[in-house]
């Protein structure tokens with residue numbers, strides 16, 4: 210049994226075990242555990258011995274003894290005049306945390322190639338703070354006390370203008386609903402479909418989150434093949450579904466761009482069957498090669514629900530996105546967004562509106578597009594140049610986005626390769642993480658946070674991780 214006492218002065222939870230040891234030993238152990246579990250982090254200022262003793266109902270000697278012992282162990286340091294703090298080198302066994310992708314956080318020293326992870330260290334903090342300051346101080350921008358369910362009118366106007374000019378969608382602000390991102394938008398769409406109905410087609414491979422959201426709403430999921438032209442529309446037709454979820458601009462994770470032929474076929478199918486196409490406008494902002502491609506909703510809005518997000522362009526944790534419904538479904542979708550939970554912070558909404566209106570968003574996109582392109586070029590070149598990875602076959606999906614797909618030898622065990630890579634300091638994700646049905650082995654490599662100078666090192670580590678499984682492939686190849 211441990212007695213929980215929250216120190217009121219510092220809101221520090223001390224779990225003091227109720228056992229026969231002297232109190233100073235129990236306190237030492239409790240603080241050591243708090244550091245080990247990451248509840249007390251490097252630099253954290255501990256309460257003075259007087260304050261903590263008063264809170265715990267013990268003498269100051271008990272607290273001083275504990276602090277001295279922990280300082281001797283290297284967990285705490287005491288400086289004249291600045292109190293007792295957790296040292297920078299105090300090692301925390303952090304609580305297990307799950308990344309947005311659903312995969313465990315790799316150790317900090319790893320090269321992290323999880324796809325879908327933008328370089329959040331490049332968040333445009335100064336410009337964002339300027340916009341936030343503006344929103345908080347200019348009466349013309351003052352946030353409404355009760356934000357409208359569809360989102361701040363100013364942001365809806367700004368997003369509509371952005372979608373008209375950058376994505377070619379004929380929208381005005383009444384057509385835009387602000388969401389907490391693509392997954393939130395998808396949850397709303399799923400609520401408007403009938404669980405016992407015809408089901409939803411999803412890309413296989415595809416981002417698992419959107420199909421999970423649909424499945425959680427009780428919808429039947431129908432996997433559909435993806436090839437170099439994007440989703441197989443004939444297979445969608447055969448699946449006899451009420452909706453299809455796809456990423457036409459940059460299919461995840463194959464990187465296919467939905468061809469003009471398939472775009473037309475998909476819209477024809479939706480029109481003929483009164484189905485809806487849920488367009489995940491993923492990675493549309495990061496197109497490096499070829500002409501920019503407009504959104505599917507730019508061709509027809511009647512059967513397309515367009516979902517956009519600032520998760521990749523600004524920060525995965527911002528939880529800010531938008532949904533453009535077909536006009537006939539607007540009312541139902543707005544109700545569904547409202548009941549799917551609270552929307553994003555009104556301050557973030559207005560800050561983002563100001564950020565876009567002042568041109569800071571476009572500047573940030575130009576800057577990051579250039580940086581990501583360099584990272585992509587470095588990784589592609591390094592993989593092609595290395596004698597092992599260069600023989601694996603063409604990397605896929607490189608024209609846009611923040612990741613690529615590297616085929617593995619046909620008999621390679623993806624999971625074994627990924628776990629060997631983890632041992633070599635590289636976190637990568639196997640293609641099977643995104644597939645419903647078995648597919649040839651491949652690695653999905655995100656380069657959003659890979660410094661170009663590390664690309665060759667990554668190619669070497671992949672080659673090393675492949676060695677056992679690559680051998681048969683190399684022998685048969687000559």
Ligand SMILES: Cc1ncc(COP(=O)(O)O)c(C=O)c1O
Pocket residue numbers: 325389390391392393416456461489491517518519520521525530
């Ligand atoms: C394929 C795909 N689409 C969209 C998103 C953005 O989702 P959200 O806006 O919910 O963060 C992600 C995020 O990882 C993704 O992988």
